[in-house]
Structure formats: C-alpha cells, structure tokens
Amino acid sequence: MTRAFLLRLVGAALIAALAATLITLRPAAAATLRPHAIVTTDLVTLGDLFDGAGERAATPVFRSPDAGVDGALPAADALAAARAAGLAVDPTAIDVVTVVRAGTEVDEAMLTTLVRDAVAGRLRVAPESLDIDFDALVGPITADAGADRPVTLVALSVQGGSGRFDARLAVDVGAETRTVEVGGRAVEMIDVVVLKRDLERRQVVRADDIAVERVERRRMGRSALAEPDAVVGLAARRALRGGDTLSPVDLEPPRLVLRGEQVTLSYARPGITLSARGRALADGALGETVTVLNEQSRRTVEGIVTANGVVTVARGTQHPAAATAALTQ
Structure with missing residues (x-):
C-alpha cells in the first residue's frame, strides 16, 4: 500500500514538471496587424503597425509620409518587416495598411497674424490696426504635429508709403522645411x-x-x-x-434757446420766486449765458440757460431789486 502510494506521488510529480515545461516553452501571443496607423514622427514603428508588439514596439521599420499625407503600406511588407525584426505575427486578411502622418494645419489666418505682427513692428503701428490683403489665396499647409513653431518668418520687406510687403515663411513639415513666398498689402485702418x-x-x-x-x-x-x-x-x-x-x-x-424765440425767465432767492415771458436775443446751449428782453418792460436781463426754453437769472448777476424790476415792470 505504501509502495503504491509512493508510485502515484512520483507520477503526479512527473506530470506537474512536464506541464510546467510545456507552459514555459509555449510561445508568446502573436502580434496583430492594424488596418490604420497614425504616426507623429518621421519613422513608423512596429508599435504603430501592430497590436501586441511588446518590447519591439519602438523598433522603426519604415519612413513616415509627409505631415498631413496618407500613405498606403502593403500588408505583406509590414508582416515581412515584423518577422525580420523577430516579432511573431498572426496571419491577416488585410491587404493594405493606411498610415496617416498627423500634422498641424497652417492656414491663412495663422499666416496673416504672423505677417501682420511683423509688418506692424516695421511700420510702428498697433497690429490690430492693420488689415492684411494677400495677392493670392494662401492654401492650408500641414506642418509637423510635434513642431514647437510650425511656421516662422525668415525674411520681410515693407514699403512704408504703400504698405506693400513681401515675406518668406518656413514651414516645419518634419524631416525638412518647406518655404512659402507671400506678398500683398498692409493697410492701416481706423x-x-x-x-x-x-x-x-x-x-x-x-x-x-x-x-x-x-x-x-x-x-x-x-x-x-x-x-x-x-x-x-x-x-x-x-x-x-x-x-x-x-x-x-x-x-x-444742442441749442435750448434760440434767438428771437420766446423763453421763460426765472428768478429765485429766499422769499422771492419770480417768472416772466421774454424774447431771447441770442442762441444758447445748456449752461451758456444769454440776454433776454422782457417784452412788457422792454428791459433786458442776463441769465443762464437751464432747460429747453428756460433762462434762469443767477444770484449775483443782478441786484435783487434790479432783477425784480426787470421781470415785473
């Protein structure tokens, strides 16, 4: 009984060891080719093309297309490159992998701002006061997505009198720089x-x-x-x-009193409030001093225009008795 038990124990140990050996020798899961890849650098890596590339993900295998350009990579070439790099891959029904190089769009608005700021500095005016009119439409240009400065101004000439300008711009498209020549007119506006x-x-x-x-x-x-x-x-x-x-x-x-028109004369001081009709001898705006003729007494009095058709005789400009006489007699 003891011998049989020992035999069973040894057998179980051998089976476990064999299973462990088989597990150790089992190959890692194969990588799977993607139908689409988006890249941001000059090189396409295995990690860009395959899911499950593991430690070989950073291995470069192809050159990227230009920024903003879609490239077509035959699947057979992608699989061959992976196998050459030692990456196990699954078979695929994909014929072509679309590789897209991400980019930053440099449009006319961006170019306008760049040129306007530079021209304003030359002309010593505020940038917001300038309108930039290019001689021809400037189509969008795609710069490298990782560029710190997608577009830079490398040369500028400006005619102060007419506002004519010519500019040379450099667009960072990745491995190289694209030069763009633009011309036009800068107009100062108000x-x-x-x-x-x-x-x-x-x-x-x-x-x-x-x-x-x-x-x-x-x-x-x-x-x-x-x-x-x-x-x-x-x-x-x-x-x-x-x-x-x-x-x-x-x-x-605005004239609140017109020459020749009738106005109301007003005079007030403690204990006295007088008003009379008169005819203005001059036009007057609010706060201006005008002369008014009391048509009944035929006397003239000076006052300040205080409202539409109202002239107030100010304290101190007339003696109270004189003002009273001018308004009442």
Whole structure:
C-alpha cells in the first residue's frame, strides 16, 4: 500500500514538471496587424503597425509620409518587416495598411497674424490696426504635429508709403522645411463714426443715427471721431449727409434757446420766486449765458440757460431789486 502510494506521488510529480515545461516553452501571443496607423514622427514603428508588439514596439521599420499625407503600406511588407525584426505575427486578411502622418494645419489666418505682427513692428503701428490683403489665396499647409513653431518668418520687406510687403515663411513639415513666398498689402485702418441718415442743422444726433465703420486711415483726417459717446446728444452745426464721417467742428451742444424765440425767465432767492415771458436775443446751449428782453418792460436781463426754453437769472448777476424790476415792470 505504501509502495503504491509512493508510485502515484512520483507520477503526479512527473506530470506537474512536464506541464510546467510545456507552459514555459509555449510561445508568446502573436502580434496583430492594424488596418490604420497614425504616426507623429518621421519613422513608423512596429508599435504603430501592430497590436501586441511588446518590447519591439519602438523598433522603426519604415519612413513616415509627409505631415498631413496618407500613405498606403502593403500588408505583406509590414508582416515581412515584423518577422525580420523577430516579432511573431498572426496571419491577416488585410491587404493594405493606411498610415496617416498627423500634422498641424497652417492656414491663412495663422499666416496673416504672423505677417501682420511683423509688418506692424516695421511700420510702428498697433497690429490690430492693420488689415492684411494677400495677392493670392494662401492654401492650408500641414506642418509637423510635434513642431514647437510650425511656421516662422525668415525674411520681410515693407514699403512704408504703400504698405506693400513681401515675406518668406518656413514651414516645419518634419524631416525638412518647406518655404512659402507671400506678398500683398498692409493697410492701416481706423474706426470712425458715420451718419446713417441726413441731419438738418441743429438736429440732435441719436444713437440710431450713427454707425461705426472701419476705414483706411489715410482717407480720414486726424479729427475724425471714433467714439459714439462723443457724438450722441450733440447737434449738427450745419446740414449733414448720410454717409458722412463726423469731426468736432460738425457738432455743437444742442441749442435750448434760440434767438428771437420766446423763453421763460426765472428768478429765485429766499422769499422771492419770480417768472416772466421774454424774447431771447441770442442762441444758447445748456449752461451758456444769454440776454433776454422782457417784452412788457422792454428791459433786458442776463441769465443762464437751464432747460429747453428756460433762462434762469443767477444770484449775483443782478441786484435783487434790479432783477425784480426787470421781470415785473
């Protein structure tokens, strides 16, 4: 009984040892080819092409296509390269692997910003004041996705009077640099207030009477107004036409008192409040001093325009008795 037990024990040990040997000798799982690969460097690795490449994932096997370009790699070539590198691979039904080189798009907006900032520095103006007009459309260019500076300006010439420029740009496409030549015109612009409709003399400007437009600076005088707040509430000094830009000489404070028109004269001090009708002898805006004729007494009195059609005789400008006489007699 003991001998039989020992034999069974030895047999079990041999079976376990054999199983362990078989497990140790079992090959690692084979790598599987992907139908699509996206790469970001100049070289395609086994890890880019195969799932399960393991320690051989970083092994380079092919050169990458240019940035932004899709390449077609025959599956047979990918499998052969893997086997040559010692990577076990599974058979595949894939015929072609699509290899895409990721990139950063350098578009016209990016080029415009780059050129505008450089031209502004040459002309000593604010970059935001320049409009850049290229001679021809600049199509998007794909730069290397890993580039710190996808595009750089390497040469620039600018004509100060006309704003004409020529620029040479370098685009980092990976293993090499692509040169792009662009030309055009840089135009300095300003914002100005423009009338949307005709205004008669002395007509007050409202917010909906104006718009702000961006125009070439060289077409405008230095006095052109740019802020709507500097215009709204003022009156036209002369007749103005829709489409006109505005300058300080075109506007004035609105006239609340007009020469020859009837106004109300007002005078107040402790214990005395007087008012009378009179005729203004001059135009007057808010806060201005005008002379008014009391048509009943035929006397004149000076006062300050305080409201539409109201002139207030200020304390100190008239002796109380004189002011009372001028308003009441």
